Amino acid sequence: MASSLTAEDARYAELFDVVKEATSHGGDVFGDLTPGMNALRDQHPVMKGSLRELLNLPPAPHTMYENERPHYTVLNYALCNRALRENLLFSSEVYEESPGVRQLGKVILKMVGDEHQRYRKMVQPMFIRPRAINWWRKNWIKNSVAALLDRLQTMEKSDLNLDLCARLPVSIVTQGMGLEGDDALTFRVHLQKSMMARTLPIEEVMKASAEVQRMLKEVITARRARPEDDVVSALLACELELEDGGKRPLDDDEIFAYCRLIILAGGGTTWRQLGITLYQLLTNYRFWEDCRDDRSLIEPAIEEGARFMPTDPVFQRLVKETVELDGVTIPAGSRLDMCLGAANRDPAVWENPDVYDIHRPRGQQSHLGFGMGPHRCLGLEVSKQEMIVAIEGLMDRFPNMVLDPDAPQPQLLGGLEQRGMSAIPVILK
Numbered sequence: 001m002a003s004s005l006t007a008e009d010a011r012y013a014e015l016f017d018v019v020k021e022a023t024s025h026g027g028d029v030f031g032d033l034t035p036g037m038n039a040l041r042d043q044h045p046v047m048k049g050s051l052r053e054l055l056n057l058p059p060a061p062h063t064m065y066e067n068e069r070p071h072y073t074v075l076n077y078a079l080c081n082r083a084l085r086e087n088l089l090f091s092s093e094v095y096e097e098s099p100g101v102r103q104l105g106k107v108i109l110k111m112v113g114d115e116h117q118r119y120r121k122m123v124q125p126m127f128i129r130p131r132a133i134n135w136w137r138k139n140w141i142k143n144s145v146a147a148l149l150d151r152l153q154t155m156e157k158s159d160l161n162l163d164l165c166a167r168l169p170v171s172i173v174t175q176g177m178g179l180e181g182d183d184a185l186t187f188r189v190h191l192q193k194s195m196m197a198r199t200l201p202i203e204e205v206m207k208a209s210a211e212v213q214r215m216l217k218e219v220i221t222a223r224r225a226r227p228e229d230d231v232v233s234a235l236l237a238c239e240l241e242l243e244d245g246g247k248r249p250l251d252d253d254e255i256f257a258y259c260r261l262i263i264l265a266g267g268g269t270t271w272r273q274l275g276i277t278l279y280q281l282l283t284n285y286r287f288w289e290d291c292r293d294d295r296s297l298i299e300p301a302i303e304e305g306a307r308f309m310p311t312d313p314v315f316q317r318l319v320k321e322t323v324e325l326d327g328v329t330i331p332a333g334s335r336l337d338m339c340l341g342a343a344n345r346d347p348a349v350w351e352n353p354d355v356y357d358i359h360r361p362r363g364q365q366s367h368l369g370f371g372m373g374p375h376r377c378l379g380l381e382v383s384k385q386e387m388i389v390a391i392e393g394l395m396d397r398f399p400n401m402v403l404d405p406d407a408p409q410p411q412l413l414g415g416l417e418q419r420g421m422s423a424i425p426v427i428l429k
């Protein structure tokens with residue numbers, strides 16, 4: 001089976017278009033909304049209304065959530081951090097109300113408390129830093145980056161958004177799962193369609209869902225018969241701790257759910273965040289040079305990118321009990337928007353928060369771009385390794401790379417849902 005990693009495949013342009021992705025999820029395409037978010041935060045850190053309403057944006061045609069609960073928004077670091085950490089009070093069960101996430105099955109994203117802990121603890125060892133370096137990086141990331149850079153070396157100019165940022169993460173998560181070759185893109189097409197219950201005819205959604213199931217079932221059956229060194233084989237070997245102290249293996253539905261979540265969570269986010277970071281490095285060129293001369297600065301540059309411009313600037317929670325935050329009473333049953341975009345620019349935490357600066361003193365507060373608390377991104381170390389290896393590789397092969405001055409100016413698009421760069425046109429030198 002041919003690998004789609006380096007193939008000329010029109011589906012990349014189709015699938016990895018920030019505008020299309022945002023609109024297909026019911027979002028919008030406005031440019032950088034950070035100044036508006038910052039202004040709201042400075043007005044008051046907790047407000048009645050959804051972030052969308054507070055920013056005076058038109059209602060999204062297909063909202064992520066189904067029912068109309070009262071809405072509140074928190075905007076500063078202290079309150080977003082608290083809402084992320086106190087998951088029993090500010091509950092991730094909210095995702096149950098999203099038709100797209102519901103489609104993923106029984107996923108840790110929407111679990112809380114003990115159940116979440118038991119399901120997460122089981123898979124955590126596959127995603128810790130040493131595994132990200134010695135397993136993910138060694139098995140899949142290094143080779144994939146090398147193949148992509150070989151392809152770039154045949155070009156004089158490139159749009160890194162499509163030629164690198166889009167191709168790498170989707171391939172890594174699907175390879176890690178055990179799906180190979182051309183399957184990465186085919187799987188992503190079906191997975192995305194299977195989650196678009198609000199925009200596509202139901203027959204199309206069901207058909208895509210069945211395809212996702214069929215492709216995963218094939219891998220699971222194969223790995224049951226003969227385990228390999230991949231995530232599905234590891235999931236098959238996992239044992240879930242039960243409430244009564246016993247243990248049992250995961251059933252197929254639980255394995256399906258993990259695979260769907262990991263592929264979904266790991267594909268789009270790293271694509272957009274890598275693009276945002278590269279754009280910042282190339283527009284603040286002294287930082288590109290600093291990283292090129294001292295590779296230990298690449299990780300801080302990535303972290304600073306996720307602080308300065310997290311690809312997803314807002315997450316939701318369900319308020320389980322009436323609570324008062326900064327003088328505002330939020331009734332039980334409300335939906336809470338946590339505006340991580342504004343929290344990550346909180347002047348109470350960072351000096352000159354609106355400046356991208358890779359030399360910020362270490363040991364400052366951790367930003368919220370990967371979340372915080374019990375649901376903090378499971379894949380963050382994997383994602384960071386993907387970005388580190390990609391940026392290192394670019395610096396090795398194209399040390400003097402610059403943004404192409406003749407190409408249209410790249411823009412940040414995606415509005416509130418999935419922010420990313422429209423393109424990253426570069427001259428490879």
Ligand code: HEM
Nearest residue numbers: 108109265266269270273369370371374375377378379383
């Ligand atoms: C730059 C890239 C990424 C960003 C910015 C990001 C961001 C996030 C955030 C903010 C959350 C918390 C959601 C919440 O609290 O409701 C999260 C959760 C999660 N992420 Fe990531 N993510 C990235 C890459 C990845 C990758 C590569 C994977 C998998 C390989 C992954 C897998 C997950 C999973 C499974 C969860 C759910 C964890 C839980 O509920 O306990 N993410 N991510």
